[in-house]
Amino acid sequence: MTQPTKLDALMDSLTTVQREAASWDDGALMLLAGPGSGKTRVLTSRIGRLLLESDPATWRVLALTFTTRAADEMRSRISEIAPEQADRLLVGTFHSFAVELLRQSGSHVGVRTDFKIYSTQPDRTKLLEEAVKSKGVDFPEPLSKAFFVLDGLRDRLVPPEECAKLFQSQQRAEYFSALYDGYHRHLLEQNALDFPAIIFKCHELLTKYPSIAERYRKTFRHICIDEFQDTNSAQYSLIRAFTGPSYRNVFVVADDDQVIYQWNGASPKRLQDFRIDFEATVLQMPTNFRCPEEVVLMANRLVANNKFRSPGKRPLEAGKSSDGASDKVRVLQFETDEHEASGIAQDIAGGISTRSGTVAVLARTKKILDGIKAALVERGIDARIAQRRDAFASVPYQWLHATLMSANRRADEDAFRAFVESGNALWGFEAEADRLIAEAALGNGDLLQSWANWALQSPASGADVPEVVTALSKNLAERSDFHAFCRTTLGVFDRNHAEFESSFASFDEDAEAWKALYREILNTVGREAPLDTFLQELEMRSKEPPLREGTIPLLTIHSSKGNEFNHVYLAGLAEDVLPSFQSKKEGPTSAQLEEERRNCFVAITRCKDTLTMSWAARYGSWNRQPSRFLEEMLQE
Known part of the structure; x- marks a missing residue:
């Protein structure tokens, strides 16, 4: 008897509707998947099945999502299902996909491939x-x-x-x-692009040169898009330009109740556009396996007040049986925002030793999270506000990043000046960037080589400096072994950890971020990938360090999307806070107020075990009433 494969076991574990979605073959499908409905399992099962059940020499699968973390997770799961088919899969964000196309064909629209x-x-x-x-x-x-x-x-x-x-x-x-x-x-x-230019130029490429789009369509027989409700007009237009008038193998996973990026162009209307433009079949997965039944009922009562929803949208169904506990949902009321912050911190401090699993605090604004963080730290609880960081914050890792950039762009004077400036601050050099640029111009123009030649003969503080300079000269200036250079440099950083930690702010955080990013990128592109590919991935990723064990994450509702926690605190459920004052000005039936309601819907459905909601009668010098969303959620 043939042994069942990982795919067989995974397909057998799916519910009937999940298996129906995972078994979808050709044609356009929109899967309306509510929070906690198992959409990632369905999406990865379907992609793994498509790869395993097809001729490997024929075509590839393109999978798009909105964060590198989600892309990494999807790639990892699919690799477990179909490890021999990894090279037939391209998983990434819209921006990383657009970069890939521009690296290959951007010269047609004035973008050289080494942009x-x-x-x-x-x-x-x-x-x-x-x-x-x-x-x-x-x-x-x-x-x-x-x-x-x-x-x-x-x-x-x-x-x-x-x-x-x-x-x-x-x-x-x-x-x-x-x-x-x-x-x-x-x-x-x-020969540069900023983030908005990436989608813009890729769309220009596909629309001006339809033969290029046709070539990619033949390469990628299937397109899968996660979190489709987050697409803005440019991203959707990019997909339309890619697919052309007749390509229909587009599988999107969406939930119009989780559209919370209208400020970035997302809209519930995008789902209706997809249904019409692609003549898509619609399949619903409303069962929520994440939240307690009480929270599922609250979420339904809340979002039922929105009018901009897909026709025939079914309410969520509770997939977890109730254990009879009476404290799944709590509402805490405080006099002021300061009391709210202190009360949440005290509640977490009192229950952290008895509750198992993760704890997170969510709020509409960072200002509320700042107060809660201060209150938690005051009680000796490590807490951090999670937010994207586009650059390293400490001098040592700024220099490491700048060194790799200069090694990849040997004649880039701006990158070289950043490298020289951070190197002077880190190693005690007194290099003059303009002088070294002039000297390089007299030779082969290699700026990094000119610095290496100068540094090998220059005094600098620290016994480890010559080791780093030699590694740079040997592994980067003379050849391109950036892995060897990174190993040497990180070894020096480790030996000087105490000194660097006291001298350079955020050194520890950057060290954790670098290690995590280095591992993630190599898992994505492979160890043999060239330096420019490594740096491309590094540029696209947040430099925020991973959370330490025991650290309480504090997240805005927007940054909480895609996460789940055992115990969720949602602070600031007051009028003019959530919903915001600006959305209320637009009127009770406005698109802005409906998005605020969806913000609340997303926040409460992050919880797996308990939900604690809170509000205060005064924020700053302003008196506030409890949020209308509380009444909508708690009404019987």
């Missing part, structure tokens, strides 16, 4: 300042506020020559057109 990605706001601001200066742009508004308009234009896929018609003011139309055109041309001249 640089600028993800941090300081880098983008510097590029914009350079564009204004080099192009002679007269821009009367603060440049720091210009990106709101520039990014919005590119998110709407509006090219520079067409943007003027979108402004009501003729004067603003003229100077924003000049700024946009100057910035766009400067990016191309520098």
Whole structure:
């Protein structure tokens, strides 16, 4: 008898509707999957099945999601199901997929394949300042506020020559057109892209050169998109350009009750567009296996007040049987926001030793989380506000990152100056970047080599410095073994850990972040991947360190998406906080207020065991009433 495979066992473990979704073959399908419904298991089961049941020489599968963490998890799960088929799978975010296409074919739209990605706001601001200066742009508004308009234009896929018609003011139309055109041309001249430009240029590639899109369609027979409700207009247009008029093998997992990124262009309307554009079949998975039954009932009562939902959307069904406990849901009331922070901290401190599993605190705004963090720390509880970090914060890891960037871009003067500046601060050098740039120009133009030659003959503090300089010269300047260089440098960092920890802020956090990122990236791209591929992945990922054991995560509702915790505290359930004052101004039936309701829906459905909600009668100097969402959730 043939032994059952991992896929067989996984398919057997699925419910009837889950198995129906995982067994879907050709054609467009929209899977309406509520929170905790097992959508990741379904998605990975389906992809693994497609790979295993097909001719491996024929085609590949493309899977898109919204975070590198989700992509890594999906890739890992599928690799366990179909380990021999890993090279037939491309899993990534919309941005990483667009980067992949531009690396291969971007020269058609003026993007050379070795383009640089600028993800941090300081880098983008510097590029914009350079564009204004080099192009002679007269821009009367603060440049720091210009990106709101520039990014919005590119998110709407509006090219520079067409943007003027979108402004009501003729004067603003003229100077924003000049700024946009100057910035766009400067990016191309520098062979650089910032994040909004990645989707913009990839869409341009696929629409201007449909034969390229057709070639990729033949390569990727199936497309799977997770968290489809989070797509903005540009991302959806990218998919439409990729698929063309007749490609239909698009499988999306979505939940219109979890659209909470309207500020980034997400909309419940996108689900209706997909159903029409792709003539998609709709399948629903409403059973929630995560939350207590009480929370499932609350979530249904809450979201039933929203009108912008898919036709025929079924309410959530409780998949966990009740254990009869009476404290699954609590509501705590306080006099002030300070009392709320202190009360939550005290409640966590009193129950942390008796409760098993994870504990997390959620709130609509970071300001509320700041107060709760201070109250937790005051009680000796380690807590951290989880938020994306685009750059390393400590000098040692800034230098390590800058060194790899300079090794990959040997003639890039901006990257070299960052490398020299951080190296001076870390190792006690007094290198002059401009002088070394001039010396390199007299030779082969290799800036890193010019620094290595200089540093080998220069005094610097610290007995370990010559070891690092020699490793740089040997492994990076003379050849490209960045793994050997990283091993040597990290060994020096470890030997000097106490000194670096006391001298450089955030050194410990960066050390943890680097180790996690290095491991994740190599698992994604393989150890044999070249330095530019490694750096591309590094640029796309947050530099936030992983949570230590016992640390309480504090998350905004937006950053909690995709997570689950045993015990969830949702703070700030007061009018003008959640829902926000701005959404209330738009009216009780507005799209903005409905999104606030979805924010609350997402927050409460993160819990697995208990949910504690709280509000205060005064926040700052303002008196507040309990949130309308509390009444909606708790009404019988």
